[in-house]
Amino acid sequence: MRARPAATEAEEALLEDLRLPKQLQNEPVAANLVRELEARARPLRADGELRAAQVEISPALEAALHAAFSAGRIVRGFEGAERVLAGEEKGLKNVDRTSGVARGRRVSRLLVLADDGSERFYREVEFLLRRHAPRVLALRLSLDERGLGQLIFGPDHVARLLLVEHKDAVSAVLLALAFDWSEEQDAPS
Numbered sequence: 001m002r003a004r005p006a007a008t009e010a011e012e013a014l015l016e017d018l019r020l021p022k023q024l025q026n027e028p029v030a031a032n033l034v035r036e037l038e039a040r041a042r043p044l045r046a047d048g049e050l051r052a053a054q055v056e057i058s059p060a061l062e063a064a065l066h067a068a069f070s071a072g073r074i075v076r077g078f079e080g081a082e083r084v085l086a087g088e089e090k091g092l093k094n095v096d097r098t099s100g101v102a103r104g105r106r107v108s109r110l111l112v113l114a115d116d117g118s119e120r121f122y123r124e125v126e127f128l129l130r131r132h133a134p135r136v137l138a139l140r141l142s143l144d145e146r147g148l149g150q151l152i153f154g155p156d157h158v159a160r161l162l163l164v165e166h167k168d169a170v171s172a173v174l175l176a177l178a179f180d181w182s183e184e185q186d187a188p189s
Contacts, residue, residue, distance in 0.1 A: 018134065019106045023171040024178075032185075033178045042140070044113075045122040050129055052113065052138035060176040062151060065112070065162075068169035069152050074162050076153075078124060081111065081163035085132050109136045110164040110173055116144040117160050125161070139173075 018037070024030040041051035055061070068074050075084050088109075109132070111125060129138055141148060149157035164170050 018137070020174060021106055021108060021167045021171045023167065024174060027175060027178070029178045029182045030175065032181070033174060036177070036181045037137075044126055044138070044140070045119050048122060048126055050126045050138075052111075052140040054115075054142060055139045055177065056142050056180075057147075057151065058176070058180045060180055061173065064169075064173045064176040065152060065164075067172060068164050068166075071166070071169060073164060073166045073169035074152065075165055076159055076162060078121070078128075078161050081161060082128060084163060084165060085109065085128065085136065089132065105134045107135060107137045107174075108167045108170060110170050111136060111138040112148070112162040112164060112173075113138060113140045114145040114148045114160045115140055115142055121160065139177075 018034050020030065020033060024033065037053045040053040040055065042054045043049075043051050065074070075081050111128065113122075113125065117125075125138060129136055143151065145158040145160045148162070149159040152159060152162065164173055
């Protein structure tokens with residue numbers, strides 16, 4: 001088995017500086033969430049520097065994603081996500097400049113990825129993650145684009161990338177993961 005190479009500075013910065021949304025600060029089940037995200041992180045692509053947590057779909061995670069979709073908090077596709085994130089970035093820079101106060105550096109958006117993208121696709125995802133770090137975190141579901149599309153949009157739909165775009169929806173998805181992972185740890189072996 002090939003050993004994982006030492007993390008690069010960019011990768012270390014994304015993992016070390018990971019701060020969850022404020023809504024999760026006082027949730028006991030979320031205490032180990034960052035550690036679990038890091039433990040489950042896998043390279044996005046063969047020669048890639050950045051990693052994303054590999055996540056199994058569960059009823060809790062599915063429900064959180066459906067709730068985000070129902071609330072209009074899901075953007076479908078790379079181009080849509082890129083457009084939304086760029087617009088938010090512009091607005092945040094204006095607020096920072098106007099207020100003179102630097103905002104917190106917390107995760108507030110999630111990229112939910114299918115597990116069957118091309119090398120080029122994951123390279124583009126890495127670009128988005130670098131550009132919008134630390135507010136964007138990626139999760140790679142153990143589903144292909146058909147499975148992800150069907151999960152959220154129904155039969156005969158595909159989706160390679162979803163952007164969960166509101167801190168409340170992001171918190172709900174991360175909390176679902178935290179509950180799933182705490183139940184895994186509590187289950188008898």
